[in-house]
Amino acid sequence: MSVFQKLVLASGSPRRIELLQQAGAEPDRVFPADVDETPARAEHPRSLAKRLSKTKAEKALAALSEEEGFEGAFILAADTVVAVGRRILPKTELLDEASNCLRLLSGRTHRVYTGICLVTPSGKLRQRLVETKVRFKRLSREELESYLASGEWRGKAGGYAIQGLAGTFVVKLVGSYSNVVGLPLYETVSLLSGEGYKVHFGWLSAARTA
Incomplete structure (x- = not known):
């Protein structure tokens, strides 16, 4: 694969x-x-x-632009925001934050937005925004306390990880599941492929070694 087919993920997630x-x-x-x-004052979750x-994409581009071997790479960045209405929920680091988020989400529908940004080898920026609606069951005191004790909420937007224990809280999901996890796969692959990144090259390689 040539230098122009290198992919940088501007995220440690x-x-x-x-x-x-x-x-x-x-x-x-x-x-x-x-x-x-x-968030900026009165900033909408979608805009954030x-x-x-x-x-994130621009920061990675500036840092890697003069690094040998990555000057023509594709750079992919993403950010996920959980919101109830216009209220943006934090990426929880404290127990009280997680408790407050889960109490707010209990029995309600919230939205998960992920912005993805791709920097092409020519330096162009391409963006997509994906929205998913998620409805939680009404959480019992035992469920809330047990989930908080698990620690799974730490560092998660909205105080939960759908791919973990909190998946049992979801009554209904409308939209992309992978978006809620943190990266909408359909839109990401479509964006990469549309700009010339050979995503399916990896599929052929995997098939040959299987």
Whole structure:
């Protein structure tokens, strides 16, 4: 694969790495682009997801533009935002934060937005925004306390991980499941393929070694 087919993931999220691998797109470099994720005043969740994914992509591009072997790489960035109405929920690090989020989500429908941003080898930026609606069951006190005790909520937008124990809370999901995990696969693969990245090359390689 040529230098122009190298892929950089501007995220250190194990979930996004696993999802890319699931799609047959193994990143050649993982570059966690840490940025200030504080929402601007009155910023809509959709706008926040798009802005942060673009900021992460641009930060990775600036850092890697002069690094040998990556000057013509595809750079993929993403950011996931969980919201109830216009209220943006945090990526929970404290027990009280997680408790507050789960109590708010209990018995309600919320939305998960993921902004994805791709920098092409020619330096163009391509963006997509994906929205999924998720409805939680009404959580009992035992369920809430047990989930908080599991620690699975730590570092997760909205205080939960749908691919883990919290999957049992979901009554209904409308849209992309992988979007809620952190990277909408259909839109990501479509974006990469549309810009010339040979995603299916990895599928053929896997078939030959199977």
